[in-house]
Amino acid sequence: MIPIVRGCAEMTRLARAWRGAGASLGFVPTMGALHEGHLSLMRAARARCARVVVSIFVNPLQFGPGEDLERYPRDLEGDRDKLAAVGCDAIFSASAQEMYPPGFATHVSNERLAARFEGALRPGHFRGVLTVVAKLLHVVQPDVAFFGQKDAQQALLVRRMVADLAFPVEIVVLPTVRAPDGLALSSRNAYLSAEGRARALGLSRALTAARAEHARGERRAAALLARARRELEEPPGLSVDYLALVDPETFEDLERCEPVGLLLLAARVDGTHLIDNALLGSPAG
Ligand code: AMP
Numbered sequence: 387m388i389p390i391v392r393g394c395a396e397m398t399r400l401a402r403a404w405r406g407a408g409a410s411l412g413f414v415p416t417m418g419a420l421h422e423g424h425l426s427l428m429r430a431a432r433a434r435c436a437r438v439v440v441s442i443f444v445n446p447l448q449f450g451p452g453e454d455l456e457r458y459p460r461d462l463e464g465d466r467d468k469l470a471a472v473g474c475d476a477i478f479s480a481s482a483q484e485m486y487p488p489g490f491a492t493h494v495s496n497e498r499l500a501a502r503f504e505g506a507l508r509p510g511h512f513r514g515v516l517t518v519v520a521k522l523l524h525v526v527q528p529d530v531a532f533f534g535q536k537d538a539q540q541a542l543l544v545r546r547m548v549a550d551l552a553f554p555v556e557i558v559v560l561p562t563v564r565a566p567d568g569l570a571l572s573s574r575n576a577y578l579s580a581e582g583r584a585r586a587l588g589l590s591r592a593l594t595a596a597r598a599e600h601a602r603g604e605r606r607a608a609a610l611l612a613r614a615r616r617e618l619e620e621p622p623g624l625s626v627d628y629l630a631l632v633d634p635e636t637f638e639d640l641e642r643c644e645p646v647g648l649l650l651l652a653a654r655v656d657g658t659h660l661i662d663n664a665l666l667g668s669p670a671g
Contacts, residue, residue: 413528448514
């Protein structure tokens with residue numbers, strides 16, 4: 387059975403003991419309800435590091451009022467079984483009380499990179515994300531931490547925080563894992579009805595269409611975005627929150643996709659907020 391560690395001090399002691407014995411330590415932070423996207427991060431961590439810790443914590447600080455904090459899927463025992471199959475040395479699963487004891491008052495934020503897209507739709511979201519990631523990195527003290535490109539703005543903010551504040555950790559960002567029909571895996575897909583899920587395929591279709599347009603030589607952002615938007619709007623059923631082609635390092639709008647551009651999109655299906663993205667102009671995209 388994979389041990390479940392509940393206390394910050396206990397987690398730090400365990401991690402220090404492993405690293406003291408010469409083991410490299412990999413870390414995968416998650417909110418649980420694990421799927422193949424999470425498990426791909428685990429496998430990469432496993433391949434790279436002698437010891438791997440996963441955290442499972444539905445972080446209240448990154449949910450806004452009226453968001454899905456209460457109904458967010460939770461399945462610690464199911465997650466433990468999935469982790470046993472890929473191999474994991476400890477699950478760090480602290481309570482909100484343990485992470486944010488009375489008097490907790492210090493936060494990490496990046497107002498510039500959080501001003502747009504997910505940050506604009508969800509005020510305070512990235513402040514919550516950066517604060518919890520900073521704390522988790524201090525508690526676990528990994529050599530390498532693994533994140534998914536599915537949450538592209540989050541991955542950039544984490545990389546920026548680690549560089550700006552000199553966290554002694556390497557950040558690895560891995561490609562989005564998709565269902566066979568193209569839908570990016572997400573714990574929130576569990577909220578979708580079969581019919582809603584079919585409509586949600588508009589997101590990945592939009593990315594594929596823009597990628598095909600790019601492969602045909604189109605470099606104008608306006609044309610690439612128009613192609614993606616057509617796919618999102620026809621057939622109707624998705625409500626588009628944003629669609630943009632940005633510089634992957636700054637998240638500022640591009641006029642032309644040269645040499646690369648990150649196509650970002652978010653839409654709601656029956657009230658469920660879904661995001662996806664694709665890097666155009668790179669074989670990895
Ligand atoms: P979450 O549990 O949603 O907070 O996600 C935990 C980590 O898994 C984050 O680094 C996500 O970017 C990553 N992740 C979520 N979905 C996917 C996916 N479909 N492919 C790859 N990574 C993912």
